[in-house]
Amino acid sequence: TRAKTIDATVKAIEAAHPGVKVVTAYTSHIIIDRVAKNEGIKFPTPEEALDALKAEGYSRVALVSLDVIPGMEYNYDLGVYHNYKDQFKKMTLGTSLMYWQGQEGQADDVTQTIKALATQFPKQGKHDAILIMAHGTPQVSNAYYSVIQAKIDELGYKNVFVYTVEGWPSLETVLPKLKQNGIHHVTLMPMMMVAGDHANNDMAGAEPDSHKSILEAAGYKVDAYIHGIGENAAIQSLYLERANDAWNALEAK
Structure with missing residues (x-):
């Protein structure tokens, strides 16, 4: 299931940004533990991933969310962003799949x-x-x-x-x-x-x-x-759009 969903979406983001390091981090500690126990794969938390990037000398990071709505997990993303943004030269945070609701001047x-x-x-x-x-x-x-x-x-x-x-x-x-x-x-x-x-x-x-x-x-x-x-390929395309928004904000002067 992960291969068909999260991994496939991450691959689409990687394909759109050749030469850019893409790291997958999980906000759910329960899922991190479950995957480690069942498959021997250790996914980092966002904090662990950012600490590693900092140690490797990265100075500009676009955080991308694979959340559906801006709920509790997206709040976690927001907390991570505020805790880490001053530790990098520039950091941006993308929105969840559904965020803007089509009010004046907004996307729907x-x-x-x-x-x-x-x-x-x-x-x-x-x-x-x-x-x-x-x-x-x-x-x-x-x-x-x-x-x-x-x-x-x-x-x-x-x-x-x-x-x-x-x-x-x-x-x-x-x-x-x-x-x-x-x-x-x-x-x-x-x-x-x-x-x-x-x-x-x-x-x-x-x-x-x-x-x-x-x-x-x-x-x-x-x-x-x-x-x-x-x-869903159409949903994957929307997640790629959200990732591109975060990347474009990172690239903007």
């Missing part, structure tokens, strides 16, 4: 991302729905999911709903909408960089409390699309 990252995500939507009949499972966060940035839903509706995608594992809206929030719209068949898909534990277990697991099982118990036919959005 949310609409861009929905259109890219829609390239993987199955064909829908009037009784079919797509449920997009996001992570959710206890932070105020959880409000992004309301913006995402509003823009999905504005773009005219029918019976496409966003819900979260650890935030609002939840699956329970969406269930009445399915009933109300006469839905018989649902496709579940994660809106996460990698299809990991949440996608395989919370969303599509065989346990009675998985989203798939809850929907089936409520009488729906359910399919699960278990691929991280990092596998």
Whole structure:
């Protein structure tokens, strides 16, 4: 899964910037430990990566985020940026996949991302729905999911709903909408960089409390699309755009 998502996106960034050192760092210490234990590969934290770059004599660094929304992990990126920016001649920080919302003079990252995500939507009949499972966060940035839903509706995608594992809206929030719209068949898909534990277990697991099982118990036919959005070529292109923005800001006089 990592090879198809994170590594593939990093390779696209490397290909666009030949001759530039590209380092992959993980903000999740749990994932760092898990990968080290299971595969013997030790990914650095952002702090460790920056300490190493400084020791190697690098003086200009573009930090690039592979986060989906500016939530808790992006806050970590921001903290790292503020803690390290004075230790280098110049440092820039890119935005998450969805950041700007199309207010006056801004890009509309949310609409861009929905259109890219829609390239993987199955064909829908009037009784079919797509449920997009996001992570959710206890932070105020959880409000992004309301913006995402509003823009999905504005773009005219029918019976496409966003819900979260650890935030609002939840699956329970969406269930009445399915009933109300006469839905018989649902496709579940994660809106996460990698299809990991949440996608395989919370969303599509065989346990009675998985989203798939809850929907089936409520009488729906359910399919699960278990691929991280990092596998989607259109999404990878957007991540490359975000990386290029950080690089261009670094290069700017």
